[in-house]
Amino acid sequence: MRNILAFIVRFHFLLLFVLLEVVALAMFVNSTYFQQSAVLNSGNVITGKFYTSASNITGYFKLRRTNELLSIENAILRQGSDLSFLKTDSTSFWKKDTLYRQQYKYVIARVIHNSVGKRNNYIMLDKGKRFGIEKDMAVITPNGIAGTVISVSENFAWVMSVLNKHTRISARIRKNDQMGTVVWNGIDPSVGTLTDIPAHVKLSRGDTIVTSGFSNIFPAGLMLGTINDFRVEQGEHFYLIPFTFSVDFNSLDYVYIVKNLMKEEQDKLMQTTENQANE
Template sequence: MRNLYLFFRKHYFIFLFLLLEVVSLIFFFRHNKFQNAVMYDWTSAISGRVNNTYNSIAEYLYLRRTNFILGEENAKLHARMPQAIYLADTQIYIRNDTIMQSEYRFINAKVISNTTNRRNNYMMINKGIMHGIEPHMGIIAGDKIVGQVVSVSRHFSWIMSVLHKEVKISAKFLKNNQLVSVEWHGGDYQIGVVKEIPKHLIVSAGDSIITSGNSEIFPEGILVGTIKQVKEHQDENFNTATICFLTDFNGLGYIEVVLDMFKEEKTNLKASFQEL
């Protein structure tokens, strides 16, 4: 404490000079309109920059939480879509009751690793067995297709992206329900291939391709992409086309895991038929 006192006593004239300078500047800018306006503009600019910086930092800090909340809301909305509702009519005597129950449930998750530049691409998400995720479940982002679960641990899941040579999507044309299949042959991660297009079918650039609902992985109506260019094959039974994927595979942040609530029932039914 004594050293601090001695320091101020030794340099008191410097502090006195600075204090007088500040007082002089205050009086100078207060009683001169032009200088006052200049000072006001300068302080306003500094204040604006500080506020912008503060807001940017605050927005960044809350962005993760905001994205998570939006993902949870998307999952809830998907559960209410027509494709996620199972409708069954049961008739008992003269009563006709309509029973509606959820056929699909959606779990929001964050992508923590992802590739798009390889022939076979995978991603990892931060949800696993303890969250109800199992292999062969579908992965979507919003209303767009992403891939399927191939392996799970307690807290994480390994996803096979659509950008993989083993993935073949059961799809159809939105305009006429004609069934096709979609694959990715490597190269540009935004471009895929539509196969098994009937020759009689009139196909135009921009036609929408959606999931058919015939597989056990994806619900019907999930967006796959739009036709880019048709390729006719004279010596084959079907034509092909290139497709522009609607999913931004390189910018995936949050996804949803599709849980088929009737998967076990469907599997058991198929197994009983195969045993006959």
């Protein structure tokens, strides 16, 4: 016993180091994928309040740009609304009816914490459970998509930014409907990578990449970016396509959280099919 005590006293520095490092690494490993640790969620309240007051001040500096974005979006929406169409035929009329069912709902939120410099970046929003925000909802901006909600507390939501190692977004090239996957390779916050496009497809610079809508999370047809460059690495059958994000991740302010009203149904269907396949 005395020997053990003597050992602990003698090597207390090393032992404490190992202990603390194990605690830290355990926290790290358990939270790499989905940051749901109890520590962080209770920390959310404190850091959330802190970042809210900080962004209340910095928000003013972005007002002009935010307004510009919103008015551009308004113009686009106004253009599509019934009011901007002149009725040319008095005998028939068009009305929204049961043929259309709402699939997506939008909640406005503000970004109160954001980073772009790390390999794995996360965003914090000022809306949480109280506004019906749940895990796996999409976060988009007028310019394109920003990320996916990965955990929520009462008043705040943590979002995995597109600028993350774990990002995989099902995408498509608008011109020819070719399907691919968008990932981020971790250097430039304005450049993403589109993969899984077969090498025989014809591409050109400036082609638009949009979401495919196949993921149950993101609505179809949202802008992701435009192709910068494309090449086929030796011995590969797929293109490597760096593209410029349409969103400036460094200046996110107001975003929409998208709720897919039919997600549950889609998930359930997928699950039952998978279960049947496994049987």
